[in-house]
């Protein structure tokens with residue numbers, strides 16, 4: 001993908017405030033602080049387009065970023081962070097679920113995991129939920145720079161087992177080294193070209 005321009009369009013919590021559904025959208029989901037915003041910045045080659053923070057729960061709105069004239073990247077608020085105010089936590093589910101289940105121009109969801117963690121129940125549920133709605137998903141394992149080669153292989157095996165996905169189905173990524181950037185764009189473009197995606201194979205630990 002040749003990114004010629006990338007700009008913030010708007011923030012929204014409810015469908016009335018989403019931008020018009022005119023171009024395909026790629027949404028980025030994952031637990032709080034996993035590195036969603038950093039990953040989007042790497043994809044568009046812009047250090048500060050999306051605000052990042054070492055404080056979890058930074059992104060609490062749905063943020064829309066237009067890339068070139070024909071694509072929207074959508075930064076979703078992260079889940080699983082206990083210390084955000086109860087009121088915000090209560091709104092998270094409906095806000096994100098409404099977006100994912102109703103957005104007609106949604107092309108695929110990039111689900112982001114931390115290489116250092118065993119996927120949480122919420123991660124597994126999110127993947128199952130995407131499958132249930134037949135939303136194409138790309139699983140990205142990020143912060144790969146933080147582990148040694150051996151630790152990385154071990155964690156990759158754990159994550160792969162927990163989600164029921166092969167390693168080849170996942171994209172290993174680092175916002176620091178930019179590893180995985182081209183592969184991820186390739187997967188995204190594949191879904192955009194297909195119009196609808198091939199479902200991921202795995203069932204995950206909570207699978208039915």
Ligand SMILES: Nc1nc2c(ncn2[C@@H]2O[C@H](COP(=O)(O)OP(=O)(O)OP(=O)(O)O)[C@@H](O)[C@H]2O)c(=O)[nH]1
Nearest residue numbers: 032033034035036037038052053057058059078175
């Ligand atoms: N070493 C390393 N640090 C990363 C990477 N990606 C993100 N980080 C750091 O992780 C922290 C969280 O990154 P964000 O991109 O803000 O995470 P987020 O998922 O958008 O977080 P919320 O919006 O709070 O849900 C920041 O301190 C980033 O610098 C990575 O690939 N490698």
Ligand SMILES: [Mg+2]
Nearest residue numbers: 036037058059
């Ligand atoms: Mg963020």
